[in-house]
Ligand SMILES: Nc1ncnc2c1ncn2[C@@H]1O[C@H](COP(=O)(O)OP(=O)(O)OP(=O)(O)O)[C@@H](O)[C@H]1O
């Protein structure tokens with residue numbers, strides 16, 4: 404009976420169902436169920452060590468969910484090899500950015516376009532440069548020598564080069580100046596509006612994320628404790644007390 | 653001076669062969685952090701493949717132009733040795749990925765012993781000679797320095813191969829995928845790169861270069877035995893460490909240096925101690941310059 408509650412809504416592009424993930428014997432996620440409908444922006448907020456990044460990586464099977472399922476566009480991807488999951492056009496700008504340090508900015512972006520063998524590279528790279536003109540100036544610089552903020556832009560740009568259906572962003576605002584964060588959030592909104600890109604966003608910057616997203620989840624110690632529309636979460640006193648007060652703006 | 657130049661030419665020739673083998677060590681180390689101890693035996697296997705092709709050509713077809721014979725020997729040796737190496741990686745190394753660090757190392761040593769014993773059993777324990785393929789040479793005008801044609805073949809083939817290989821690694825999709833796996837395997841997978849396949853291809857590429865090195869070695873010395881994987885293998889490994897393991901240009905530079913040192917040592921000191929010289933360098937490099945000449949230090953900003 405309780406199982407029926409966690410079944411995905413029809414039309415969910417991504418649904419994570421009752422997932423449990425472990426590092427060795429330590430459980431990092433317990434019975435986590437979240438979903439993102441096509442065209443939605445969904446955010447996941449939570450304190451350090453809550454398990455947000457673990458959830459993002461579990462979607463890609465690194466580490467694999469020990470229990471539960473991950474379903475994308477109707478296909479069970481729980482046991483699919485990581486690179487095949489990526490080939491379904493799920494892209495991630497991961498925690499820590501993971502720029503290839505000994506590749507140039509250009510090569511990092513080319514890596515993002517691996518799936519199409521650079522077929523749309525010129526077209527897509529122009530869009531990325533429109534979004535982050537700074538990357539264009541640094542095109543031949545090695546990834547490892549970029550500043551933290553530039554690396555963050557590159558990580559997002561690289562994810563966009565994959566022409567994703569679902570974009571997972573793990574703390575895209577980390578290390579960026581407020582003006583650039585605003586710029587990135589606007590860009591995400593714009594992409595979502597114009598192309599219907601579905602975005603799953605993990606953020607410490609809860610206020611900004613909830614402002615941007617349609618819906619949100621709150622995670623505490625590997626458990627989803629609250630969910631709802633961004634408006635409701637923004638108004639919720641518990642959420643305000645834990646994630647918003649003091650951190651506002 | 654003439655003597656010095658002559659010995660340097662000999663050293664660079666030998667060094668070309670070491671460099672080709674060293675690339676295989678360095679690439680595999682770069683991508684999975686493992687020293688493939690069986691790589692020297694893969695080189696030896698390549699030389700045997702080339703010898704079998706040569707025997708088949710002379711037995712069944714009779715006289716074949718030397719250039720064509722060499723090309724065929726290289727191509728077939730590359731293909732078969734590549735296939736061997738692919739199989740070894742698949743059966744012996746891949747299942748151990750993710751287990752404790754020493755496991756693949758021990759397996760590689762086992763694989764090295766298995767390969768050389770396999771060749772000993774199937775090809776016999778004695779040296780296998782072939783008639784000289786390339787004869788003669790040129791004397792540089794007004795000096796006593798001679799360059800044998802077979803030395804030229806070695807240097808030219810190595811140069812062409814290195815250029816092609818450089819292009820493959822730096823300018824193609826496969827090369828980019830390979831470098832991405834070397835830098836961050838998890839991220840590569842997140843971008844849709846099939847990491848296992850890329851690792852397999854790395855083994856195959858290294859084996860193909862070693863097969864060419866084996867063919868050139870056979871052509872140069874005219875003889876091969878099942879034990880010939882060991883010494884050139886360890887010297888090429890030394891070359892890879894000297895150049896900075898993980899660095900492709902380092903492997904080539906290291907190979908040439910080891911070749912030079914060996915030739916000059918034999919010329920001015922004692923030929924009996926030439927292997928000792930090469931291995932002493934390994935020890936010295938490991939102590940004083942652990943990341944090699946062109947290697948990068950372990951820590952870097954990521
Ligand atoms: N590779 C790992 N091995 C062992 N434990 C890990 C590993 N990665 C994460 N953990 C643990 O799992 C828990 C969840 O970590 P996770 O990185 O998912 O948190 P997070 O919500 O992303 O935190 P943050 O906001 O700080 O990025 C933490 O307790 C962390 O210590």
Ligand SMILES: [Mg+2]
Nearest residue numbers: 455456457498
């Ligand atoms: Mg995190």
